[in-house]
Amino acid sequence: MSTTFGKGHHLHLIDGSAFIFRAYHALPPLTRKSDGLPIGAVSGFCNMLQRYVETNTGPDAPTHVAVIFDKGSHTFRNDMYDQYKANREAMPEDLRPQIPLTRQATIAFNIACEEKEGFEADDIIATLAVQARTAGGRCTIISSDKDLMQLVGDGVEMLDAMKNKRIDRDGVFEKFGVYPDRVVDVQALAGDSVDNVPGAPGIGIKTAALLINEYGDLDALLERAGEIKQPKRRETLINHADQIRLSRRLVLLDENTPLDFTLDDLEVREPDADLLMPFLAEMEFRTLTKRIADQLGVTPPAIEDTPATAPDAPEVADIPFDKSGYSKVSTGAELQEWIDRIYERGYVAVDTETTGLNEMTADLVGISLCVEAGQACYIPLIHKAYRGDDLFGSDDLAEGQMPLNDALEMLKPMLEDPSILKIGQNMKYDAKIFAQVGIHVAPIDDTMLMSYAMHGGLHNHGMDALSDRYLGHTPIPIKPLLGSGKSAITFDKVPLEDAVPYAAEDADITLRLWQKFKPMLHRTQVTRVYETLERPLVPVLAQMERTGIKVDRDTLSRMSNAFSQSMAGLEDEIYEMVGRKFNVGSPKQLGEILFDEMGIEGGKKGKTGAYATGADVLEDLATEHELPRRILDWRQLSKLKSTYTDALQEHINPDTGRVHTSYSITGASTGRLASNSPNLQNIPIRTEEGRRIREAFVAEDGKTLVALDYSQIELRILAHIADIEALKQAFRDGQDIHAMTASEMFDVPMENMTPDIRRRAKAINFGVIYGISGFGLARNLRIPRSEAQGFIDRYFERFPGIRTYMDDTKAFAKEHGYVQTLFGRRIHTPNIAAKGPHAGFAARAAINAPIQGTAADVIRRAMVRMPDAIADLPAKMLLQVHDELLFEVEQGAEGALIKAARDVMEGAADPVVKLDVTLNVDAGQGPNWAVAH
DNA sequence: ACGCTCACG
DNA sequence: GACGTACGTGAGCGTA
Numbered sequence A: 001m002s003t004t005f006g007k008g009h010h011l012h013l014i015d016g017s018a019f020i021f022r023a024y025h026a027l028p029p030l031t032r033k034s035d036g037l038p039i040g041a042v043s044g045f046c047n048m049l050q051r052y053v054e055t056n057t058g059p060d061a062p063t064h065v066a067v068i069f070d071k072g073s074h075t076f077r078n079d080m081y082d083q084y085k086a087n088r089e090a091m092p093e094d095l096r097p098q099i100p101l102t103r104q105a106t107i108a109f110n111i112a113c114e115e116k117e118g119f120e121a122d123d124i125i126a127t128l129a130v131q132a133r134t135a136g137g138r139c140t141i142i143s144s145d146k147d148l149m150q151l152v153g154d155g156v157e158m159l160d161a162m163k164n165k166r167i168d169r170d171g172v173f174e175k176f177g178v179y180p181d182r183v184v185d186v187q188a189l190a191g192d193s194v195d196n197v198p199g200a201p202g203i204g205i206k207t208a209a210l211l212i213n214e215y216g217d218l219d220a221l222l223e224r225a226g227e228i229k230q231p232k233r234r235e236t237l238i239n240h241a242d243q244i245r246l247s248r249r250l251v252l253l254d255e256n257t258p259l260d261f262t263l264d265d266l267e268v269r270e271p272d273a274d275l276l277m278p279f280l281a282e283m284e285f286r287t288l289t290k291r292i293a294d295q296l297g298v299t300p301p302a303i304e305d306t307p308a309t310a311p312d313a314p315e316v317a318d319i320p321f322d323k324s325g326y327s328k329v330s331t332g333a334e335l336q337e338w339i340d341r342i343y344e345r346g347y348v349a350v351d352t353e354t355t356g357l358n359e360m361t362a363d364l365v366g367i368s369l370c371v372e373a374g375q376a377c378y379i380p381l382i383h384k385a386y387r388g389d390d391l392f393g394s395d396d397l398a399e400g401q402m403p404l405n406d407a408l409e410m411l412k413p414m415l416e417d418p419s420i421l422k423i424g425q426n427m428k429y430d431a432k433i434f435a436q437v438g439i440h441v442a443p444i445d446d447t448m449l450m451s452y453a454m455h456g457g458l459h460n461h462g463m464d465a466l467s468d469r470y471l472g473h474t475p476i477p478i479k480p481l482l483g484s485g486k487s488a489i490t491f492d493k494v495p496l497e498d499a500v501p502y503a504a505e506d507a508d509i510t511l512r513l514w515q516k517f518k519p520m521l522h523r524t525q526v527t528r529v530y531e532t533l534e535r536p537l538v539p540v541l542a543q544m545e546r547t548g549i550k551v552d553r554d555t556l557s558r559m560s561n562a563f564s565q566s567m568a569g570l571e572d573e574i575y576e577m578v579g580r581k582f583n584v585g586s587p588k589q590l591g592e593i594l595f596d597e598m599g600i601e602g603g604k605k606g607k608t609g610a611y612a613t614g615a616d617v618l619e620d621l622a623t624e625h626e627l628p629r630r631i632l633d634w635r636q637l638s639k640l641k642s643t644y645t646d647a648l649q650e651h652i653n654p655d656t657g658r659v660h661t662s663y664s665i666t667g668a669s670t671g672r673l674a675s676n677s678p679n680l681q682n683i684p685i686r687t688e689e690g691r692r693i694r695e696a697f698v699a700e701d702g703k704t705l706v707a708l709d710y711s712q713i714e715l716r717i718l719a720h721i722a723d724i725e726a727l728k729q730a731f732r733d734g735q736d737i738h739a740m741t742a743s744e745m746f747d748v749p750m751e752n753m754t755p756d757i758r759r760r761a762k763a764i765n766f767g768v769i770y771g772i773s774g775f776g777l778a779r780n781l782r783i784p785r786s787e788a789q790g791f792i793d794r795y796f797e798r799f800p801g802i803r804t805y806m807d808d809t810k811a812f813a814k815e816h817g818y819v820q821t822l823f824g825r826r827i828h829t830p831n832i833a834a835k836g837p838h839a840g841f842a843a844r845a846a847i848n849a850p851i852q853g854t855a856a857d858v859i860r861r862a863m864v865r866m867p868d869a870i871a872d873l874p875a876k877m878l879l880q881v882h883d884e885l886l887f888e889v890e891q892g893a894e895g896a897l898i899k900a901a902r903d904v905m906e907g908a909a910d911p912v913v914k915l916d917v918t919l920n921v922d923a924g925q926g927p928n929w930a931v932a933h
Numbered sequence B: 001a002c003g004c005t006c007a008c009g
Numbered sequence C: 001g002a003c004g005t006a007c008g009t010g011a012g013c014g015t016a
Helices: A016-028 A040-055 A076-080 A095-107 A121-134 A146-151 A169-176 A180-190 A204-213 A220-222 A230-240 A242-250 A273-283 A284-298 A332-345 A404-416 A427-436 A447-457 A464-470 A494-525 A527-534 A535-546 A555-580 A585-596 A615-621 A625-649 A688-696 A713-721 A725-730 A737-746 A754-767 A774-781 A785-798 A800-816 A837-869 A893-905
Strands: A011-014 A064-068 A112-114 A138-142 A156-160 A164-167 A327-329 A347-354 A363-371 A375-380 A422-424 A444-446 A549-551 A662-664 A674-676 A703-710 A819-822 A826-828 A875-880 A883-889 A921-926
Touching: A011 A016, A016 A040, A016 A064, A016 A095, A016 A447, A040 A095, A040 A284, A064 A121, A064 A921, A076 A242, A076 A921, A095 A112, A095 A273, A112 A688, A112 A725, A121 A138, A121 A146, A121 A156, A121 A220, A121 A754, A121 A785, A146 A156, A146 A169, A146 A180, A146 A725, A164 A169, A180 A204, A180 A220, A180 A242, A220 A242, A273 A284, A273 A555, A284 A875, A327 A494, A332 A347, A332 A363, A332 A404, A347 A427, A347 A494, A347 A725, A363 A404, A363 A427, A363 A494, A375 A494, A422 A427, A422 A494, A422 A774, A427 A535, A444 A447, A447 A464, A447 A494, A447 A527, A447 A826, A464 A494, A527 A535, A535 A662, A535 A875, A549 A883, A555 A625, A555 A688, A555 A713, A585 A625, A615 A625, A615 A688, A615 A703, A625 A688, A625 A921, A703 A837, A703 A893, A713 A725, A713 A754, A713 A800, A713 A837, A725 A737, A737 A754, A754 A774, A754 A785, A785 A800, A800 A819, A800 A837, A819 A837, A837 A883, A837 A893, A883 A893
Parallel strands: A011 A064, A011 A138, A064 A112, A138 A156, A327 A375, A347 A422, A422 A444
Antiparallel strands: A156 A164, A347 A363, A363 A375, A662 A674, A703 A883, A703 A921, A819 A826, A875 A883
């Protein structure tokens, strides 16, 4: 057994990461039956190991073997070049928890399992391969990674296990055009976009090999670069010589990795049933356990057949909610213990406590963490000392708290570590709070967004609702801690003995929800929706919100004054007409004046017993009376003043001079965003007076606002989904879509089109999107219901696809309880089977949702791609208004921005959905939003 | 707390 | 046969 590795020995080195990723991508997202733990990659990994063991017997069998893994995300290459592997996509989060299990699997198979902090697996492989060669033995590297090809030769070979193809010196030459000893030179020139090795711009493997073969090696080439005939190539090599040398250092493997084991430790060992069987059984791999048990001649252990829990049924939490598992972290040593536990796990649930709900002005008060259900901590940072009878509290800090900066310094590397998943409930909030203190949290998972992807339309997605529904636990309410109304306090005034259980429980709940939702995402088939439309939007929106938009206070203030004066004038006229003063803003008083005192006919009372005085009612009365018109004018000014010119001023952040809205990702069931505090998605535009409010939304000096909006996106999507050839053709031809509809419906040639006929067609087009009804159209067009119904019948006759779409959609909703967008987003329609008027609402919502929702998905996709697309431009994305994106860009770069952003927006459906219509984007620019739109 | 009204897509 | 209806939002105000 204890012979020294040497001649006649044969070492196999298995590239563990390659096995893992192959296994992950080759298999569907399997989960462990008993608890939903994702184990697809582990299963594939074990099968690959098993096949490896089976096939490597006989005369050429290895005498030594090890599986080599990467460890840690930071290696010496990052110290050389901080952009190394910076383009790497984050590891899929259902793979992350499986990584430690693949180590365990290797050990269970009784195969040596090696890794070293700060080094890549490739370096360990290089070191061992060279040791084996030096000792006079052979080595086979089981991998197809081209970075390892520099090691081939003199007894070192590679084996592509999938293709079962050996790669020797000639194989390397085939791939690189040079033999192994010059591979690094070629790689240094060609660079590598996957690992983000820069190389020489414009030079690929072919050209690189050509140059190296001509000049012998890289140093000679760089030295004699001046001799190169092609001017461009010559320039590139001379100008980028340093970058090329850096690239070579990055791709050159370290053959002297310090290892705390020797080749002899890797000697092949017999499979050990006592080691392997328990592991396979724990993973609940029934088939594999049985097969290997047969081969080893042992009895397979029993695997309990735990029934899977019903997909959406709330289940009693296995671990009770118990405050004894919650602790306070007061010292660096205690915090370090938590950080160590987090690194062991690879994920952590995080929650922040702050002094308020507005992330732009709130201060971080404390942080809670949870790595295992029932065990959580709270790190209080700036809680104030509590003095019993002191109503005003104290400015002194409470005892037993770490200094804020010390805690943040310790937490920052973990929160920013790409290998640690940070789980939150509404992570946009916490990410913005952390961003305030210079911490950029990534990668993240968000239980609120998971719930939204799975259950949009069924219920809201706040933590209290989710905890009640999915954990059967009502969280500690915040109200008693903070109080309410005038005497309400901020969280930093909450005594620590109350703050710890409250805050720790939030992290605990978040972790439990995540554990519960993770496997549910796959089962409900909305993983792609979550991964592409929800999760990546968080950092994008956080950035937009933090950027904000400049709003000119003076402009608003002047408008407010002007509105006040006009309103006062109108009030005088109104009081004159009525004969006395009253509250013009009170619909109740107004209704009584109009319909009782003045005796105007046709007053209708609603269900609350008050007369309806809405704009449509007053509009009708205005033909006969003067008062309603004055009221309408007054109301318009009142609305503009109170909701916009006054309120917006209150929202200007004193530090930034800008207005920072907050987008709600889960607010609208269709997938649209909602904007609040303030709502910047309903800034006036339809009337001239209102539109002028947009003049107060301005670009900074030296910059321009650029607005891009999708033209008729919902009608285009309708044309595609309902497959209306005439509509699709009209969009292809760039026709006026409403005029075309009018022409079709009313048999009017396009050249004879009148504005009124077109207006009617436009109303019908929109009506269709909303789930048209004769009543609704009649009211909108102010025509008799029978006439409206006639229009609809005619529309269906001319475009029969519409009726089919509506009927099919309703039937789908009834059968499944939800409808879907083209990108797979589900919108639940729980009332679709209801009786009475509810049913009508639900049916129309079901018809509208796939159209509105698909448009929402499209712009979400554009927004997710936008930061990369405009990264090189001096531009920032500021706002989203459903079909419009607003940017601020340095003067001079407007054209470049419009080109880049338009490309992203127009191509946003690709490659997942191939639309039969093009998406067209209109652009505008100017010093303020009124001009830009 | 709730309904009415009205701003937007 | 009558009922009551365009889809999706958020904010301010009056009224209870």
